[in-house]
Amino acid sequence: MHPDEVTCRQFIELITDYFEDALEPPTLDRVEEHLVMCDWCVTYLEQMQATIAALGELRTEPTHREPEPEVLSALASRGRDRA
Amino acid sequence: MIAYKFLRHGRVGPFSGFAWPPPGGWVTAAETDRCRRGVHACRPRDLPWWLADELWEVELAGEVRVAGHKLVAPAGGLIRRVERWTTVAAREFADACAWRARDHAVRRLKLTRHPSDAVTLAACATLDDVLGVARGLAEEVVDARVSLTIAGDGAVRALTGAAPTSAYIAAHAAERLDGRDGYDAERAWQSRWLVDRLALGADELE
Numbered sequence: 001m002h003p004d005e006v007t008c009r010q011f012i013e014l015i016t017d018y019f020e021d022a023l024e025p026p027t028l029d030r031v032e033e034h035l036v037m038c039d040w041c042v043t044y045l046e047q048m049q050a051t052i053a054a055l056g057e058l059r060t061e062p063t064h065r066e067p068e069p070e071v072l073s074a075l076a077s078r079g080r081d082r083a
Numbered sequence: 084m085i086a087y088k089f090l091r092h093g094r095v096g097p098f099s100g101f102a103w104p105p106p107g108g109w110v111t112a113a114e115t116d117r118c119r120r121g122v123h124a125c126r127p128r129d130l131p132w133w134l135a136d137e138l139w140e141v142e143l144a145g146e147v148r149v150a151g152h153k154l155v156a157p158a159g160g161l162i163r164r165v166e167r168w169t170t171v172a173a174r175e176f177a178d179a180c181a182w183r184a185r186d187h188a189v190r191r192l193k194l195t196r197h198p199s200d201a202v203t204l205a206a207c208a209t210l211d212d213v214l215g216v217a218r219g220l221a222e223e224v225v226d227a228r229v230s231l232t233i234a235g236d237g238a239v240r241a242l243t244g245a246a247p248t249s250a251y252i253a254a255h256a257a258e259r260l261d262g263r264d265g266y267d268a269e270r271a272w273q274s275r276w277l278v279d280r281l282a283l284g285a286d287e288l289e
Contacts (some may be wrong), residue, residue, distance in 0.1 A: 004151075023130070026150075026151065030151075033132050034131075035134070036247045037247035037248045037251040038248070
């Protein structure tokens with residue numbers, strides 16, 4: 001393997017920076033050269049893009065909400081039992 | 084400066100997703116020190132690294148920098164599509180590279196004193212044959228196993244139409260035998276093949 005070539009493993013490590021446009025040009029060149037000829041990494045890249053897109057469409061749920069009445073009731077009765 | 088650029092179907096940049104305007108249109112980049120924001124193209128010698136669906140002749144303007152296997156310029160535009168680069172030509176190139184990987188494995192067999200196996204592999208008439216023979220020999224000939232495996236992989240990738248991968252494999256098959264010089268020579272051979280087959284200007288090949 002050439003020192004100026006990116007391996008599949010290295011690409012996996014660099015993919016976040018690739019998405020964020022944070023790779024230095026020489027590294028970016030090597031990543032893109034790798035992507036030209038590596039179907040597996042292209043597939044991985046596309047899967048990551050699809051995952052990011054899907055996650056971006058998730059609705060925001062409230063993080064704190066009142067417990068269901070049945071839960072509150074069960075907790076209250078457990079407290080009474082311990083008392 | 085006249086250079087070349089591979090694009091996806093519909094004049095789309097393979098990495099940027101940028102849809103290039105048809106010939107006559109001009110693209111400028113605000114800054115070229117960031118790779119993604121420059122106009123990219125390549126010299127004939129760089130073609131094997133960037134194979135894609137469409138090949139275009141482009142004109143670059145402003146200060147043109149060489150960056151690895153690509154050129155980066157502040158502005159550029161498509162001139163004309165290289166019509167000879169077709170799926171058929173890509174397939175022929177992939178096949179040619181796979182045969183070269185086979186030839187390197189034959190040489191390796193000779194160097195490791197397996198002359199009859201070398202003759203068997205050299206006698207293959209199709210890439211299917213290369214695949215079968217190389218895979219079979221790889222199980223038996225330990226000191227040529229890697230070269231034989233590479234030859235088999237090259238045949239597989241050519242048979243599935245993966246020209247960039249076939250070229251990559253052939254270059255590494257050569258490197259296995261002759262080191263970095265072999266790799267460079269193989270890439271140069273690939274560039275010459277493309278220049279000849281596509282009737283490109285070869286001013287910067289050497």
